[in-house]
Amino acid sequence: MSSLSRDDVAHLAGLARIELSEAELDRMVGELGVILESVAKVQQAPTEGVAPMSHPMPLTNVTRADVVRPSLGAEAVLAGAPEAEQQRFSVPRILDED
């Protein structure tokens, strides 16, 4: 049974794009350890030969008629944006300097 180190949690938080403070990290390591130990119980279930279930309803290829229908206008869509410019979402730089 693997348990999570502080570095593991810091790495996961990075992947999840959550900047955790040192105090939050300390707390999270302990809490996640307890939770993981508990949920690892799924590994004791008699799952040999059982097909995984991802969804309660066996649906495939739900489609709609290929017709144009009204959608929200740019003004409505941008109304909740932290920043907007020229009818677009304004975002911080996405590339590193180098």
Next chain:
Amino acid sequence: MTDLPTDLTRATAAGLADALASGAISSVEVTQAHLDRIVAVDGQVHSYLHVDGAGALAQARSVDDRRRAGETLGALAGVPIAVKDVMTTKGLPTTCGSRILEGWVPPYDATVVTKLRQAGLPILGKTNMDEFAMGSSTEHSAYGPSHNPWDLDRIPGGSGGGSSSVLASFQAPLATGTDTGGSIRQPAAVTATVGTKPTYGGVSRYGLVALASSLDQAGPCGRTVLDTALLHAVMGGHDPMDSTSIDAPVPPVVEAARAADVRGMRIGVVKELGGEGYQPGVRARFDESVALLQELGAEVVEVSCPNFEYALAAYYLILPSEASSNLAKFDAMRYGMRVQPDGVDAPSAEQVMAATRDAGFGPEVKRRIILGTYALSSGYYDAYYGSAQKVRALIAQDFASAYDKVDVLVSPTAPTTAFKLGDKLEDPMAMYLNDIATIPANLAGVPGMSIPSGLADEDGLPAGIQILAPATKDERLYSVGAALEAALVDRWGGPILDRAPELGVAAAAKGA
């Protein structure tokens, strides 16, 4: 004609609907009575995150005008309702109990909200919830917890504790909920109200801020089984905007609630739900309810669902995995909060996103996102998420073989009555155990309902009984729920909420 109480906030939705239809009262009167009640008591209960008095009254006036003009209106036209803050409402704030969405006003209505508006239900406001529906107490709301009207120091359940406390404090006759692992049923149980999680796909998810898409299901909350059925009929039905929506009519829930007949029905008591860890008073009220169902003509047997033992573990892998993906959309770019990281010149989008999510998400949301990120990591996927999906199949099989033998299953809804605010906040696993009896239904997609079973002897607080039916057979919940409710109310000598303590009324509202 139903006799209406002089205080309209004490009436059932069905009673109000009849009186509205006959013209004995107007929707404006009913809506105003509830707005006054909100002013009087919500300072103590904190059920609402946002109240829309002007909007509700405008909707009420419109319904009254249409009725006077002789228009044919829906059964609940003019009956006001409270909407859980996870459902988008055009022009009304929608926060999901999170800082990250503080002040966000959606540009569109959820399908459920559209249906409420079309059916003429004035929307009183948005109800409090654990942040993004993660929790069993509303203590994870960024805006502070709601309080249980039975004892203001106790939790009203969660995540839908705003909706449950609204009903139990008579601040609305009806409310909407969403149930991913018990968020409609557990709050109903601890406040002595009624709540249904319909079959997965029975109510549209369009416009609901997703927690775990394969588990989430919206449903009705009320104070009686019939009221809940009437709302179920309004909320349910096929929606082309939700590809998982069931393309079939809403099951005959209102007819079943009115017939309230369990004669000849086979009812299974789930052996694995109700033993160790269940409070004696909760078990005692449950056993009495089962005996009553037998007296009413149902055949009761014990049924074993051996894999339910693994349900909680599977759920706390599947839910965080799906949530970590669903909540990735809160990236500080298109809506919600944007926070600049400290001490970084010209921060990148990635740094802004990370700083925003740290500031905007509460501890439980962070915990679950990171847990989900781990469960989906390569190298751990098979051991955690993969195993959980197989357990999910086993649980669905348990239900299938149970329903070969019985028509419905029953169990206590929650293992305990309402606990004190703060009691489980520091222990996530203890909090998760509240949902132990409700989670299996979400994993399998079957419908479930909670109705009050009485008050526990040891603390005088409400307990609930859960009824579970096969997928798309939601009407069976209402047959059993309504029959049992009638027998229990008869035994109690009146509705159970009559026994809840009177809340102090804020001075400002007196004479309003």
